[in-house]
Amino acid sequence: MVKKNTKIVHEKVVEPQQEKPAIPPIYQTSTFEFPRAELLGDTISGGPDNEVFIYTRGSNPTQRTLEKSLASMAGSEEALTTSSGMAAITLIALTFLRKGDHAIVSEVTYGDTHHLFSDMLKDFGVEVDFVDFTSPKKIEETIKSNTRLIFFETPSNPLLRLVDIKAVSQLAKENKIKTIVDNTIMTPLLQDALGLGADIEVHSLTKYINGHSDVVGGAILCSKKDFLELRKTLFTTGAILDPHAAWLVQRGLKTLALRLKKHQENTKKVVKFLSENSSVQRVNHPYLREHPDNKLALTQMKGFPSVLSFEIKGDLKDARRFINNLRLFKKAVSLGGVESLAEHPASMTHAIIPKAEREKAGIKDYLIRLSIGIEDAEDLIEDIKQALNQ
Ligand SMILES: Cc1ncc(COP(=O)(O)O)c(C=O)c1O
Known part of the structure; x- marks a missing residue:
């Protein structure tokens, strides 16, 4: 007869008999037991x-x-x-x-x-x-x-x-x-x-x-x-x-297709708003006709990215001030999440690239990157507007 402390190490697994789980279980195991x-x-x-x-x-x-x-x-x-x-x-x-x-x-x-x-x-x-x-x-x-x-x-x-x-x-x-x-x-x-x-x-x-x-x-x-x-x-x-x-x-x-649809709808609206704003000197997004790769985008891609970057009129301090003034966009690196994020490539994601190489590649100190989430587009635009106005 095995002792209690042995029993608790060797549990009896209860498996569903006829029914199957609708969602696969997590196999949280480091090793697998073989019968022989x-x-x-x-x-x-x-x-x-x-x-x-x-x-x-x-x-x-x-x-x-x-x-x-x-x-x-x-x-x-x-x-x-x-x-x-x-x-x-x-x-x-x-x-x-x-x-x-x-x-x-x-x-x-x-x-x-x-x-x-x-x-x-x-x-x-x-x-x-x-x-x-x-x-x-x-x-x-x-x-x-x-x-x-x-x-x-x-x-x-x-x-x-x-x-x-x-x-x-x-x-x-x-x-x-x-x-x-x-x-x-x-x-x-x-x-x-x-x-x-x-x-x-x-x-x-x-x-x-x-x-x-x-x-x-x-x-x-x-x-x-x-x-x-x-x-x-x-x-x-x-x-x-x-x-x-x-x-x-x-x-x-499972919700990737749905999320991408909303990400793209929001991004189109944000790109349009930014490209018509007088505090912005340049918007980088292939959805724009003036983007150097717009033609290639239309043939190669089946949709548009929900990441964009833009140059603010000003310098590094102005770029940082804009990001600090955002209320809804989170100040964070990464992209592709349901929530909108803002970051400063020169001092964050691309800081590891030497400044001379960065500048040669076009990553200026006053460039801001946005990852557009699935919130309501009007709220996102309102947040960008108030941060630019400041
Ligand atoms: C385009 C791209 N590739 C690769 C990576 C690295 O991915 P991970 O952070 O999952 O290691 C990132 C991260 O931001 C990325 O933006």
Whole structure:
């Protein structure tokens, strides 16, 4: 007869018999029990199969459910989820780049992506060139015999310049180079980077896909072949998305299409208001006809981003004063949540990029970035108006 203290460690699991839960449960377990030792041994020596679960650092049913949903939304063969968007980008670099390889990266990327490629990978002997991706010709001139990977964001953040995914992917294919697109700002619903020819899409799930600013996560959408390579690196690095976070993202994903609709409606109104305001000297958004990539936006994207930036008439102090005077917009980095956020790229998200490089790329001290949420558009405009008036 086992003792009480033993019993409490080995609970009797109550499973539903005929009925199935309408919503999948969270498999909050680090390890999986096998009925016989031989079976576990055989599974491990045969290599972890997709849907055989051994240890959650490698795979877990809650993560896999989310991965299947993401792949089905994007039309990709596979999806891999990670503990953050940066973990996903780092995993791609660790899997597909080796000492002596060369990568071409767009000049303006998320600050930590820039840091990964400009400092960390260089220290591991990877050569990296940062190029203006609005010109495929410049990319072509930078390709070398050891170029393995091309990485870019479109639209870029915070200037919302676009890259022609089809043209760059084609160029990369001709030279046997992998194309990776950070599609975080658009999501697969508003921009089909894989359909346009990219090999891999990378996402920060932290943004629109989860959409509620309460989870940090990342995802890689790719072929089965790349997935199997990436998963080996994931297992070793341990950069997995934990089951509880995966479950929350799964919940967020269900309202993505609805949220994007409202995000876009609000953004159009805010863009219009700002572009007609005399305290604003420039608005960066591809929805505007005067935006240099407006034509490409209309063919490449199936909607518009809900992030925009604008230059205030004034200097760094005026930009900060505007942000401080906002009452409804939260003063915070990140984007893609239901709530509207305002931030100052030069001193926040892009501060890690040296000032000279930042300015060259067009990120001025008086540039402000807004992430437009799903509140009432009139309230958002009222808040911007009162902050500009001050
Ligand atoms: C475009 C883009 N890519 C990647 C990341 C990194 O994502 P995470 O914060 O989930 O690591 C961010 C974060 O803001 C981002 O904006």
